[in-house]
Amino acid sequence: MLVRMAPALPLIFLLMIHRVSSADWGVSYSPLHICALKDSSVIMNCTYTYPSGYKIRKVFWTKGTVIKGEESPDLSEDPEYSQRLQYLGDKQQNCTIRLSHVTLKDSHMYYFRFTTNVTGGKWIGRPGVTLTVTDLQVESPERVTEGDSVRLTCKSSCTLTDRATFIWYRNSQPLTERRDRNNELLLQSVRREDAGRYSCAVHGHNHISPAVQLNVTYPPVNPVISISPSGEIVSGDSVTLICSSDSNPPALNFSWFKENESSAVGSGQIFNISKISSDDSGEYKCRSINEHGEIYSDAVTLNVMYPPRSVSVSISPSGEIVSGDSVTLICSSDSNPPALNFSWFKENESSAVGSGQSFSALQSGRFYCQAHNQHGSQRSDAVTVTVHHGAGMNVIVIAATSGGLFIIIIIIIFIIQKKRINRRSINEYENADPSADTYAALDLRPRSSDPYDTLPVSEIPKTTHAEELSIPDMLFTSEYNSSEYKNLSLQ
Structure with missing residues (x-):
């Protein structure tokens, strides 16, 4: 029986050794899963144990799939990690490391490995730490209408392991000093001023999400008419009126109205008047329309300048003129600006016989006037003045x-x-006395x-x-x- 029992003793002894050895070797991670923000720093907490009497010869971290029989690469010797990886442990039981400026490519499973002075005395802690590196994204409706309520969300591909406080930006400027754990931004009764590029970030981190455009639509407001040329407009010039308004989407429908006319002096954002005349003078308005509404502009006035026209002469008094009467000729004209310079001529005479809007005719003849302003002049038809001699x-x-x-x-x-x-x-x-001496000799x-x-x-x-x-x-x-x-x- 002794002979038969002998082979069993070494087997039991080996099992006892293995059981003891397994209990003395090990690696522990906390936590096993890490979600880190891009460009942030990650700490992988780690502890390990090994049997007493062993001495540690080498400790290092590796990543990826571990193939049996092959030596795993040391990340501290990898150029992509060497400048970013820092070992924080004591190389006895603490194997904690820090990985800085993580990128999306750093998303892997990481393992701790150590070797001892005993042949075959090495260990790898599996399963390892799963690192997921995430970016921030703003989720927002593409287009909203003025007056609506809008909710924007700062999202990531995983739940961040670290406690996160979100900050919001519009056009790269912070929206508020208040920090909140909530990753949502609520805009109640959105205004056109709320339109812009929105981005988010986590307080304490430099990384800011890509910006997203918030488009706020609204009807046309504040339409304005500009006139070209902007200076004095003279009859015969070409004039352009341009209607501009603030709206989203931009107004594509424009109509033009003159003074009290109910029907539309053209359509389109640009209204051209070639060879303008005095008939085109007056007040003009434009109407701007988009899918959200319409509005009329304030009126602008076109004041067209032109030289004298329809020049005529009137005679006062209009009846028979007798020598010695006062005869006044009055010159009238239509011009803009009003004519202030008048000259009077008698037919068949080259030089002027008078000036001013009125002229006193002292003799018979045919007279005409000439009206002037800075844009030109025009003469009237001649009128006949006949002075009769009195018969009383x-x-x-x-x-x-x-x-x-x-x-x-x-x-x-x-x-x-x-x-x-x-x-x-x-x-x-009749009163004379016939007996008086004074009249005695008289007949x-x-x-x-x-x-x-x-x-x-x-x-x-x-x-x-x-x-x-x-x-x-x-x-x-x-x-x-x-x-x-x-x-x-x-x-």
């Missing part, structure tokens, strides 16, 4: 002499004095009312006083019988 009992036509005005005064005095003398003579005759026969009818010319008293001398007397006295007054005639 007490109207005297006087030839143009240097003493004409004086003679008019004499005529007026004569008419008044003649009536006064006639009344005096009649009164004296009392009926006589003319004119006291000078019976007197010879030589006995007419000479005087220079107009109040005592009648016109007929003056015509025969030596003092007034001059060539200057030979043109006088009594009607």
Whole structure:
């Protein structure tokens, strides 16, 4: 029996050794799965054990699939890891490492391996640590309408192992100083100002997600009309009106309206007027339309300048004109700006006979005016002015002499004095006493009312006083019988 039992003892002993050895060898990781943000640093916590009496000769980390019989590569000797991998353990029981600036390519399973001074005394900790490197992405609706509520989400391909606080940016500027664990951004009643490029980040990390455009649509607002050329517009010029508005999507439908007209002076964003005329003057509006609404612009005024036209002359008074009356000719024209310079001409005469909008005509003839402004001039048709001589009992036509005005005064005095003398003579005759000595030698026969009818010319008293001398007397006295007054005639 002893012989039979002998072979069994070594087997039991070996099993006991294996059981003891398995218990003394081992590697422990915490955690087994790590989700890290791109460009961040990752710490892989690790501890290991081995039987007493053994001495550690080498410790290192490796990755990928471990093939039996092949030596696993040491990451500290790999150029892609050598500058980023730092061993934090004590090479006795702690095998913790830090991997910095992780990239998406660093997503692998990592193992710790060590060897001892005993032949065959080496160990690899399987399964290892699974590292997943993730990027951040903003999830957002592509297009929203002004007034809607919008929710943006900062997403990653795995749940980050580290505690994460998210930060939001619009057009690379932080939206708020408040930090929140929530990876969502809520925009209530979105406005057109909320449009832009949104990105997110985790507080404490430099990595920022790629930006996503938030497109906010809204109807046209603030349409404006621009005029080209922007300066003074003169009849005959080419003028362009351009309607611009703020809208999203951009307005593609434009209509043009003039003043109080209800129907549309054209369509399209650009409205051209070639060879503009005064008829095109007035106020213009444009209407801008997109799928969300429409709006009218404020009115702009086109003020078209043009030279005088429709120049005409009116006569005042319009009836018969008698010598001595005041005759006024008035020049009228249509122009922009109004004509301020007027010239008057008499037909068949080259030089102007007057200036100003009104002109006093002192003689018969055909007259016309010429109106001027800075853009040109135009003449009127000629009008005929005819001055008639008067034909009344007490109207005297006087030839143009240097003493004409004086003679008019004499005529007026004569008419008044003649009536006064006639009344005096009649009164004296009726009141005379026939017995008086003064009238004894006088012939009392009926006589003319004119006291000078019976007197010879030589006995007419000479005087220079107009109040005592009648016109007929003056015509025969030596003092007034001059060539200057030979043109006088009594009607």
